[in-house]
Amino acid sequence: MTPPRRTHPVTPLVTGVRAAPVLIIGVFVVGNGAATEFFGGLGTGAVVALILLAVGLYSYIAWTRLEFFYDDDGDLRITSGLLVRNERRVQLSRLQSVDITQPLLARLFGLAELRPDVAGASAEGTTLRYLSLEDAQQLRAELLAKAAGLRAEEDAAVSTAPEEVLVQVPPPHLLASLILQPSTVLLVLLVPTVVTFAGVADVWELGITGILLLAAPITVVGGQFLKYFGFTVAQSPDGLRLRFGLTSHRSQTVPPGRVQAVRIERPLMWKPWGWVRVVVNVAGTAGGSEGEERPSVILPVAPLPVARAVLHRVLPGVDPFAVMLERAPAAARWRAPLQHKNLGVGSTSSVFVTRRGWLVPRWDVVPHARTQSVRVVQGPWQRRLGVASIHVDSTPGPVSIVALHQEASRAREIGQAQAKRAGLARRLGGPGQPESASVPESDPLR
Amino acid sequence: MSNDPFVADERGWTPVNPRLATGRRVVATSFTTLITALVVAILVVGGYPELGFVALVLGIGVGLWLWWLIGRQVRAIGYAERDDDLLVVSGILFRRLVLVPYGRMQLVDVRRGPLERYLGLATVQLHTAAATTDATIPGLPPDVAGRLRDQLAAFGEQRSAGL
Incomplete structure (x- = not known):
C-alpha cells in the first residue's frame, strides 16, 4: 500500500x-x-x-x-x-x-x-x-x-x-467541414423555403418560426465546433492519444489493438476538397450508459492521405479504398434508389469492407479477427427483387457494418465465407490484432 | 448455391420442438380471447350489440390467423451445428440467418420460463461481444438444450484456445 x-x-x-x-x-x-x-x-x-x-x-x-x-x-x-x-x-x-x-x-x-x-x-x-x-x-x-x-x-x-503529433485539425478547416455537412445545408435550405411559403400564404408567425429554425444548424455547428476544436491526434507508446475541445477540454487514449471497427465517411460536399472523417468502435463496457465518453471520432476532418496515415496506426496495413468491391445488383435500385450506386462489399486477407450511403457515402471496415457474428436478412420486398443484406456484428459503437441489398444467391456465400474467416483469424491471431502489453489477458474480446 | 440464401446445406436444419407452437398459441389465444371479451362486453353493455358481434367475429378471425401464423413461424425456426460455426434460421416474411463462429461465443445461456417448464422446453441463447448478435434457439427439450450448451461451450473453448 x-x-x-x-x-x-x-x-x-x-x-x-x-x-x-x-x-x-x-x-x-x-x-x-x-x-x-x-x-x-x-x-x-x-x-x-x-x-x-x-x-x-x-x-x-x-x-x-x-x-x-x-x-x-x-x-x-x-x-x-x-x-x-x-x-x-x-x-x-x-x-x-x-x-x-x-x-x-x-x-x-x-x-x-x-x-x-x-x-x-x-x-x-x-x-x-x-x-x-x-x-x-x-x-x-x-x-x-x-x-x-x-x-x-x-x-x-x-x-x-x-x-x-500526427495531425492537428486547423479550426477554420473544422468549421468549414461542419458547415458543409448535408444535415447543416439541408437545415439552412429549409429556412428560405419556410419563409417563402409564409410570404405566399401571408402567415407572418410562420415566417418568424422559419427564421428561428436557423437556430438549429447554428447550435449544431457551434456545439460540434466547440467540442472538436483544436483536435490533435498523437501517437504515444500507450496508444493513439486524442485531445480536443474549447470550453471543455478532453483527452482520450485509444490503446493499441482495441479498435474493433472503423468507418470512413465523406459527405458529398467534402468531395471536392478530398476530406474524410474517421470514426471507430472501441472495445469496452457493452452498452454502457457512459458510452459517449469512449473514443468514437478519431479524426473529425482531414484530407484523405492524412486520414490514411491515422488509419494505418489503428489498423496496420489496411487500405479500404484499395479493396475491390462487389457492387449491388441493378435490382437493388428498386429498394434503395438513392444509394444503390454506392452499395458494395468486399474483403481482403485481413478485413471485411462495406460501402453505402447517399449524401454521406461511408466505408465500414471490420477486421476478420474482430468479427463477432454474421447475419443474413431478407424482407419481403428484397425477396421479390432477389436481394438480401449481410450484417457483420461488431462490439457496440457508432460503426455498423452491413452489405445492403446484395445478390440473394451470393448473400449466403458472402456471409458464410466471412464467418469462416472470422473463425480462422481468431485461431491464427491474424493481423489487426497486434500483441500489446496494455491489453490484459483476461479481456474477453481478445 | 441456390437463389435462396436460407436453404439448408446437406446436413439440413434441425427443427425445434412443435410444443413451442402450443406454448405460443396458448399465450396468443388467451390474449386475444381476453381483449375480444373485453371489447365485446363493453360494446354490448354500451348498447351496440351489432358492433359487438362484428368485434367477436373479428376477434375469432385474428385468433385463427395467429394460430396458423405461429405454426408456420415455429416451423421456420431451425439450427445447424457445423464444424466451425452455428447457424440459426428463422422468420417467414422477414427471414434471417445468424452465423456465429464457435470461437466468438462468450457465453451460452439456457433459459426456462414457467410456461416453458410446463411444456418441457428450454431456450438457448448465444452471446458474443457484439450486442447485435441475436442467436436464440427457442423450443428445445431440456436435455437437448443442455447438451447443446455443453457442446457449444466446449467448441468455443477449443476454438479460442491458444490465444
Whole structure:
C-alpha cells in the first residue's frame, strides 16, 4: 500500500463555487419568504453568508475525506464520503482508458478531472476531481504504465510517455467541414423555403418560426465546433492519444489493438476538397450508459492521405479504398434508389469492407479477427427483387457494418465465407490484432 | 448455391420442438380471447350489440390467423451445428440467418420460463461481444438444450484456445 494522496488543495474552492449559486438560488426561489423566516428573520446577506459557510465547510471536509492510493495488489483505490465511507477499487488489469477532462470552471483554476475507465464499472465513483493538469497527466501515465504491466519504480517519477503529433485539425478547416455537412445545408435550405411559403400564404408567425429554425444548424455547428476544436491526434507508446475541445477540454487514449471497427465517411460536399472523417468502435463496457465518453471520432476532418496515415496506426496495413468491391445488383435500385450506386462489399486477407450511403457515402471496415457474428436478412420486398443484406456484428459503437441489398444467391456465400474467416483469424491471431502489453489477458474480446 | 440464401446445406436444419407452437398459441389465444371479451362486453353493455358481434367475429378471425401464423413461424425456426460455426434460421416474411463462429461465443445461456417448464422446453441463447448478435434457439427439450450448451461451450473453448 502506498501512502494516501489527496486531490488538489484548491478543490474545495472549486466544488464550493460550483455548488453555492445553485443552493443560494434554490433557497431563495423555492423557500422564498420561508428562508428568512426559518433563519429567524436574518437579513438576506446573512443567509447567503451562512450558506457559503456551510458549503465551504462541507466542500473542505469532503476534500479531506477523499484519498487515493495503490493497494497491495497494485490497484488504485479511492476512498471518499463524509458519513458513509465509500471505497472503490480500480482494477488496473481491466483498465480500458483514462480520460482527462477540463470543465470550464476547473480550467479557470488550471485543474482537471481524471476518469479511469474500467470495463463494467460506472465512472461516477472513480472520477478524481480535481487534480492539477500536470498531476492528472502524470497519474494517467502512471496508471496506463501500470496497466501495461510496466510496474512503475517506487520513487522514480514516471514521465508521461513521449508522443509524436500526427495531425492537428486547423479550426477554420473544422468549421468549414461542419458547415458543409448535408444535415447543416439541408437545415439552412429549409429556412428560405419556410419563409417563402409564409410570404405566399401571408402567415407572418410562420415566417418568424422559419427564421428561428436557423437556430438549429447554428447550435449544431457551434456545439460540434466547440467540442472538436483544436483536435490533435498523437501517437504515444500507450496508444493513439486524442485531445480536443474549447470550453471543455478532453483527452482520450485509444490503446493499441482495441479498435474493433472503423468507418470512413465523406459527405458529398467534402468531395471536392478530398476530406474524410474517421470514426471507430472501441472495445469496452457493452452498452454502457457512459458510452459517449469512449473514443468514437478519431479524426473529425482531414484530407484523405492524412486520414490514411491515422488509419494505418489503428489498423496496420489496411487500405479500404484499395479493396475491390462487389457492387449491388441493378435490382437493388428498386429498394434503395438513392444509394444503390454506392452499395458494395468486399474483403481482403485481413478485413471485411462495406460501402453505402447517399449524401454521406461511408466505408465500414471490420477486421476478420474482430468479427463477432454474421447475419443474413431478407424482407419481403428484397425477396421479390432477389436481394438480401449481410450484417457483420461488431462490439457496440457508432460503426455498423452491413452489405445492403446484395445478390440473394451470393448473400449466403458472402456471409458464410466471412464467418469462416472470422473463425480462422481468431485461431491464427491474424493481423489487426497486434500483441500489446496494455491489453490484459483476461479481456474477453481478445 | 441456390437463389435462396436460407436453404439448408446437406446436413439440413434441425427443427425445434412443435410444443413451442402450443406454448405460443396458448399465450396468443388467451390474449386475444381476453381483449375480444373485453371489447365485446363493453360494446354490448354500451348498447351496440351489432358492433359487438362484428368485434367477436373479428376477434375469432385474428385468433385463427395467429394460430396458423405461429405454426408456420415455429416451423421456420431451425439450427445447424457445423464444424466451425452455428447457424440459426428463422422468420417467414422477414427471414434471417445468424452465423456465429464457435470461437466468438462468450457465453451460452439456457433459459426456462414457467410456461416453458410446463411444456418441457428450454431456450438457448448465444452471446458474443457484439450486442447485435441475436442467436436464440427457442423450443428445445431440456436435455437437448443442455447438451447443446455443453457442446457449444466446449467448441468455443477449443476454438479460442491458444490465444
